Amino acid sequence: MEFTLFSRKKRVVNMVITDHSIRYLELKQTNPLIPLRWGERLLPTGIMTNGKINDYETLINIMEECVTDWKLKNRQVRFLVPESFVIIRKVSIPAEINDDEIKGYLYLELGSSIHLPFDEPVFDAVVLSKGEDKQEILIFAAQEENVQEYSALFTEVKLEPVAAEVSPLAIYRLYHHLQKEHKNEDLLVVQFGLNDVNICIFEKTVPFFMHHLPIEFNGEQWDKKLNRNGEYELVFTGEISQLSFQLDDAYKEINRLMDFYRYSLHQGKKQVSKILLSGDHPLLAQIKGELERRLDAPLETIELEKSEDELPHTFYLALGLALKGV
Numbered sequence: 001m002e003f004t005l006f007s008r009k010k011r012v013v014n015m016v017i018t019d020h021s022i023r024y025l026e027l028k029q030t031n032p033l034i035p036l037r038w039g040e041r042l043l044p045t046g047i048m049t050n051g052k053i054n055d056y057e058t059l060i061n062i063m064e065e066c067v068t069d070w071k072l073k074n075r076q077v078r079f080l081v082p083e084s085f086v087i088i089r090k091v092s093i094p095a096e097i098n099d100d101e102i103k104g105y106l107y108l109e110l111g112s113s114i115h116l117p118f119d120e121p122v123f124d125a126v127v128l129s130k131g132e133d134k135q136e137i138l139i140f141a142a143q144e145e146n147v148q149e150y151s152a153l154f155t156e157v158k159l160e161p162v163a164a165e166v167s168p169l170a171i172y173r174l175y176h177h178l179q180k181e182h183k184n185e186d187l188l189v190v191q192f193g194l195n196d197v198n199i200c201i202f203e204k205t206v207p208f209f210m211h212h213l214p215i216e217f218n219g220e221q222w223d224k225k226l227n228r229n230g231e232y233e234l235v236f237t238g239e240i241s242q243l244s245f246q247l248d249d250a251y252k253e254i255n256r257l258m259d260f261y262r263y264s265l266h267q268g269k270k271q272v273s274k275i276l277l278s279g280d281h282p283l284l285a286q287i288k289g290e291l292e293r294r295l296d297a298p299l300e301t302i303e304l305e306k307s308e309d310e311l312p313h314t315f316y317l318a319l320g321l322a323l324k325g326v
Helices: 056-069 099-109 144-156 167-178 240-265 284-294 313-322
Strands: 012-017 021-030 033-042 076-080 086-094 121-130 134-143 160-165 186-192 196-203 206-214 222-226 232-236 274-279 299-301
Touching: 012 313, 021 056, 021 313, 033 056, 033 313, 056 144, 076 144, 076 313, 086 099, 086 206, 099 121, 121 144, 134 144, 134 206, 144 160, 167 186, 167 196, 167 206, 167 274, 167 313, 186 240, 186 284, 196 240, 206 240, 240 284, 274 284, 274 313, 284 299
Parallel strands: 012 076, 076 160, 186 274, 274 299
Antiparallel strands: 012 021, 021 033, 086 134, 121 134, 186 196, 196 206, 222 232
């Protein structure tokens, strides 16, 4: 998916901004998959909340430092639109609408036959099926103002935004690149972050359903500490029972959505065949064990080939974004 604000160009840096960090990655080659370089800068608590920029000026200053330190000035950039800004909607349109006319038709029908929860959206569409009279399409939509705010952020720090998408598509692209034989499964993609969980169900490579679940986050319970590689990472210092209680709500919601998919949407005739777990939560290993204990479907994580300069799993999302258009 590519929100239609930008054109596609070559030599692109891939950047992921969350409430807690800025990460970038450049891709060296795709076969075998080798990243060239990557980096991370942790953000102070409160600059961003659920993808919304609270302190634009401070973020600009930090971004300028990152661009200088990482030598990215005047580069083109792909970025992610926070899932809290994006909706997926399945709609039917006349069969005679050609593929290159779909977006124009959707803009004309906004507010009449097609309803979205915000004005002035940017969106992309994927054709799911075509019949004699109707064709079914999947719409990805976000409010233009939110996407433009991120675009303006990159432009101000001397980067040229060329593409935007959402994280489930980026992580699925990486999974599909590594597991090309798995094309006919009903896959539940679960991404655990520090303050949210993103859930997306893919049916035969097509995103069918997406859900964003915020998690309560207390920045005072997380400290920055140097790891063995000389890099800062977040370490939980609060009561582990409190954190377990918060994560428990997420586990229950994942199970509820699996039941909803199986029984409400498919009347018990179809169910999630596999769970793909990813994310940058520092306790992802413990989360994996808990999900395996609670859920029926088999669970996988993305594994890259081992190398001397191993890419941390927290950069897998940026790596999936780097595969866009490849």
